[in-house]
Amino acid sequence: MTSAIVSVTGMSKSFPGVRSLDRVDLEVARGEVRALVGENGAGKSTLIKIIAGAYRPDDGELAFDGRSTRWSSPHEAARAGVHVIYQELILFPDMTVAQNIFVNDQPRNRFCLIDKADMRRRATAILEELGSPIDPDEKVRNLTVASQQLVEIARALKSNAKLIIFDEPTAVLGGHEVDILFAMIARLKARGVAVIFISHRLEEVFAIADSATVLKDGKLVGTLPVKELTQSKLVSMMIGRPLADMFPPKATSEPQGAPVLAANDIWSGPKVKGISLALHKGEIVGLAGMVGSGRTEIAHALFGSAPLERGSVTQGGTAATSPDPCQSIARGIGFLTENRKEEGLFMLQDIAVNISAPILGRIGSALFLNRTAERMLARQQIAQYAIAATGPNAAVVNLSGGNQQKVLLGRWVNTSNTALILDEPTRGVDVGAKMEIYRIIRELANRGLGILVISSELPEIIGLCDRVIVIAEGRKTGELTGRDLTEERVMELAVATGGAGLPNGVAA
Amino acid sequence: MTPTQSTPASTAVTRWFRRIPLSLIVVVALLLLLTVTGTVLSDRFATSRNFLNVFQQAASLGVVSLGQTLVVLTGGIDLSVGAMISLTSNLTSGLIDGNPDRVLPVVIGVVALGAAIGCMNGLLTHYLRIHPLIVTLGMASILQGVTLLYSLAPLGKVPQEFQVLAYGRFLGVSIGGLAMIGLFVLAAIFLHFTRTGNAIYAVGGDPRGAHLMGISVARTLAIAYGLSGALAAITGIYLVSRMGTGDPWRGEGFELASITPVVVGGTILAGGRGGVLGTLLGVYLISLLNNLLNFLDVSTFYQWIIQGLIIITAVAINVERGRRA
Numbered sequence: 107m108t109s110a111i112v113s114v115t116g117m118s119k120s121f122p123g124v125r126s127l128d129r130v131d132l133e134v135a136r137g138e139v140r141a142l143v144g145e146n147g148a149g150k151s152t153l154i155k156i157i158a159g160a161y162r163p164d165d166g167e168l169a170f171d172g173r174s175t176r177w178s179s180p181h182e183a184a185r186a187g188v189h190v191i192y193q194e195l196i197l198f199p200d201m202t203v204a205q206n207i208f209v210n211d212q213p214r215n216r217f218c219l220i221d222k223a224d225m226r227r228r229a230t231a232i233l234e235e236l237g238s239p240i241d242p243d244e245k246v247r248n249l250t251v252a253s254q255q256l257v258e259i260a261r262a263l264k265s266n267a268k269l270i271i272f273d274e275p276t277a278v279l280g281g282h283e284v285d286i287l288f289a290m291i292a293r294l295k296a297r298g299v300a301v302i303f304i305s306h307r308l309e310e311v312f313a314i315a316d317s318a319t320v321l322k323d324g325k326l327v328g329t330l331p332v333k334e335l336t337q338s339k340l341v342s343m344m345i346g347r348p349l350a351d352m353f354p355p356k357a358t359s360e361p362q363g364a365p366v367l368a369a370n371d372i373w374s375g376p377k378v379k380g381i382s383l384a385l386h387k388g389e390i391v392g393l394a395g396m397v398g399s400g401r402t403e404i405a406h407a408l409f410g411s412a413p414l415e416r417g418s419v420t421q422g423g424t425a426a427t428s429p430d431p432c433q434s435i436a437r438g439i440g441f442l443t444e445n446r447k448e449e450g451l452f453m454l455q456d457i458a459v460n461i462s463a464p465i466l467g468r469i470g471s472a473l474f475l476n477r478t479a480e481r482m483l484a485r486q487q488i489a490q491y492a493i494a495a496t497g498p499n500a501a502v503v504n505l506s507g508g509n510q511q512k513v514l515l516g517r518w519v520n521t522s523n524t525a526l527i528l529d530e531p532t533r534g535v536d537v538g539a540k541m542e543i544y545r546i547i548r549e550l551a552n553r554g555l556g557i558l559v560i561s562s563e564l565p566e567i568i569g570l571c572d573r574v575i576v577i578a579e580g581r582k583t584g585e586l587t588g589r590d591l592t593e594e595r596v597m598e599l600a601v602a603t604g605g606a607g608l609p610n611g612v613a614a
Numbered sequence: 615m616t617p618t619q620s621t622p623a624s625t626a627v628t629r630w631f632r633r634i635p636l637s638l639i640v641v642v643a644l645l646l647l648l649t650v651t652g653t654v655l656s657d658r659f660a661t662s663r664n665f666l667n668v669f670q671q672a673a674s675l676g677v678v679s680l681g682q683t684l685v686v687l688t689g690g691i692d693l694s695v696g697a698m699i700s701l702t703s704n705l706t707s708g709l710i711d712g713n714p715d716r717v718l719p720v721v722i723g724v725v726a727l728g729a730a731i732g733c734m735n736g737l738l739t740h741y742l743r744i745h746p747l748i749v750t751l752g753m754a755s756i757l758q759g760v761t762l763l764y765s766l767a768p769l770g771k772v773p774q775e776f777q778v779l780a781y782g783r784f785l786g787v788s789i790g791g792l793a794m795i796g797l798f799v800l801a802a803i804f805l806h807f808t809r810t811g812n813a814i815y816a817v818g819g820d821p822r823g824a825h826l827m828g829i830s831v832a833r834t835l836a837i838a839y840g841l842s843g844a845l846a847a848i849t850g851i852y853l854v855s856r857m858g859t860g861d862p863w864r865g866e867g868f869e870l871a872s873i874t875p876v877v878v879g880g881t882i883l884a885g886g887r888g889g890v891l892g893t894l895l896g897v898y899l900i901s902l903l904n905n906l907l908n909f910l911d912v913s914t915f916y917q918w919i920i921q922g923l924i925i926i927t928a929v930a931i932n933v934e935r936g937r938r939a
Contacts, residue, residue, distance in 0.1 A: 179828070181828030197823070198815065198816050198819035201812075209827050210827040211809075220808065243629075243633075
């Protein structure tokens with residue numbers, strides 16, 4: 107291709123003990139949208155960091171815009187026209203939109219002072235070009251995640267980006283926001299900007315990309331036009347073996363007995379409005395809805411980490427009007443929060459400490475902990491859940507996302523014999539690890555736990571859950587099982603407005 | 615999904631009003647409350663003579679707090695300002711030693727020294743990756759040691775004319791107080807209208823992000839801490855002007871006192887949010903408070919207690935705001 111904006115040949119990069127990238131080739135044309143897929147650890151991040159100047163390659167050629175180059179810093183790459191929009195956005199929440207767009211090259215007047223009027227005008231022009239009504243004087247902290255992404259895109263466009271790399275941009279977005287992002291990417295493409303798009307959601311690859319490059323274990327598996335690909339072919343390229351079945355078989359029998367976890371017309375904060383639901387022994391129930399629809403808040407209310415204003419929850423047969431996390435844990439309820447780094451794991455501690463944290467009382471005597479027992483327990487769970495780590499003493503921060511998630515699952519399984527609430531259990535986790543997590547979740551359900559799964563990924567909700575409750579604007583808009591459980595039905599209910607929707611408790 | 619909700623009713627004015635940080639409103643409210651209380655409790659408090667006095671007295675706290683604000687905005691803290699004031703005050707009077715010809719070179723030299731030591735604080739923090747609390751605490755100890763090696767007692771004196779800085783009046787208003795306001799105005803322009811000023815907010819907001827955006831974190835920290843050092847040196851010089859001589863313990867307590875107006879004024883310790891206007895109001899709040907308590911003949915220890923309560927209250931209100939936003 108003569109119109110290649112970026113071309114990588116024989117790129118290699120090693121880190122102590124790991125060959126992260128092994129003679130990889132990649133070429134992306136102007137106006138092309140390229141999906142970059144592969145399991146975690148496949149080398150995607152290393153590759154984009156080399157293209158963006160954050161890493162220096164050990165070996166290999168990088169040509170950008172027709173010239174062979176080797177960046178000395180990310181800033182140099184950015185000036186040449188390479189921009190990366192990381193999943194964790196580089197934004198300054200207390201600065202305005204305009205200040206964020208021009209954070210590194212504010213327009214200045216002849217006194218060398220920042221020309222705020224000009225800055226605002228140019229920011230507005232770029233935002234308009236992106237079709238966005240964001241106020242350039244608004245503080246970024248007050249924007250939604252989707253709008254924040256847009257600010258980053260605007261920043262890239264401002265400096266004449268020729269290649270924009272999106273690192274899992276949709277992991278933090280709700281369904282409708284993804285559509286907006288994709289429309290934005292289409293605009294970029296139309297302007298001749300090349301896009302490299304990393305995602306774990308394969309349906310997105312088919313929705314937006316022209317072609318896909320698959321990496322595995324640091325090596326290039328291949329690059330194919332999306333037209334010639336199917337989802338199962340892509341997955342088998344990624345995991346290096348045919349895709350048997352992403353999801354374990356669903357429960358065959360109807361749930362019986364009293365619910366192990368239930369909400370009885372609960373109200374909590376602005377996002378939980380009269381929710382009733384019941385979770386039985388052995389079943390996996392999905393909680394679906396747009397990001398911001400109140401799914402996470404319902405989970406917090408059920409667990410007791412957010413106060414109930416009205417209503418009550420039933421935990422393992424005991425009703426409570428003001429549940430609290432300690433009680434919930436004591437009643438065998440576990441809660442895996444959506445952001446494992448902030449609200450779940452002790453990142454710098456080792457696996458054993460993380461697993462034993464909620465059950466310290468059970469390990470050792472009243473006064474002293476039995477560290478040997480703690481390590482034993484950790485070793486056992488590392489084996490049981492196939493956690494890829496050197497051992498119980500491995501620091502959690504060094505594990506991949508999927509393995510971190512398994513550590514958290516391991517932790518809660520020890521304390522929970524009643525019910526587990528899993529908020530986005532596979533966020534940022536690669537396909538292989540996802541399948542393992544699905545298997546573990548089903549196994550736990552088969553052992554008699556009731557499991558409530560919150561997920562933004564519709565295929566996951568539909569493939570994994572026995573029953574799905576759909577939430578829109580803090581209200582329950584429906585419940586789906588069996589043959590009714592389709593993406594279309596879930597979406598319909600997810601966009602139904604709470605006020606005009608179905609009354610609570612109506613099963614579809 | 616609209617990124618920012620703009621109802622037809624929201625005019626430019628209400629939007630502008632909404633953007634005033636709550637912390638500023640709180641400080642202004644506290645200032646008003648204090649003034650009303652003072653007027654009721656003491657007939658000497660609400661006089662122009664007293665206000666002009668407070669305006670003059672606030673100058674030293676103001677200048678050192680201004681430097682502290684710049685550092686706190688980067689997400690750091692400068693605990694070396696107290697020792698810096700001690701060092702520079704005794705050095706100034708010791709070197710001038712009553713000789714009017716030496717005033718200018720010594721003042722310039724001392725301010726440059728403060729800036730250089732401050733820069734070093736910033737660079738050490740950055741390159742050694744040590745928390746600024748530790749770096750500046752260590753630096754404070756070093757500076758205090760040097761000060762005491764230089765002299766154990768107040769040293770030298772300054773010419774009578776030198777005291778114009780502290781006691782001079784322009785149209786009845788303290789020159790020192792006006793100079794302090796001038797520094798605040800310059801700092802506001804610096805923060806909001808220069809790239810380096812914006813970089814201070816960016817580094818305070820997210821140092822890694824700032825680095826990735828091509829902002830030199832080392833340079834930004836060196837400038838912020840350098841300015842803090844220079845402003846502490848100016849405070850030291852100002853105090854010489856006020857007292858007529860230096861003192862190896864002159865700056866004691868300023869390291870913490872300088873933080874109070876900053877946090878009361880709404881600059882958050884995590885960095886990236888706040889500004890010098892809040893600090894200016896915070897300085898007047900603390901100065902007026904101490905002034906009133908003096909009038910009421912309240913023990914200094916009560917002044918400490920009340921000051922502590924104000925810090926915690928003001929910051930608690932700001933945190934609440936942060937949660938809602």
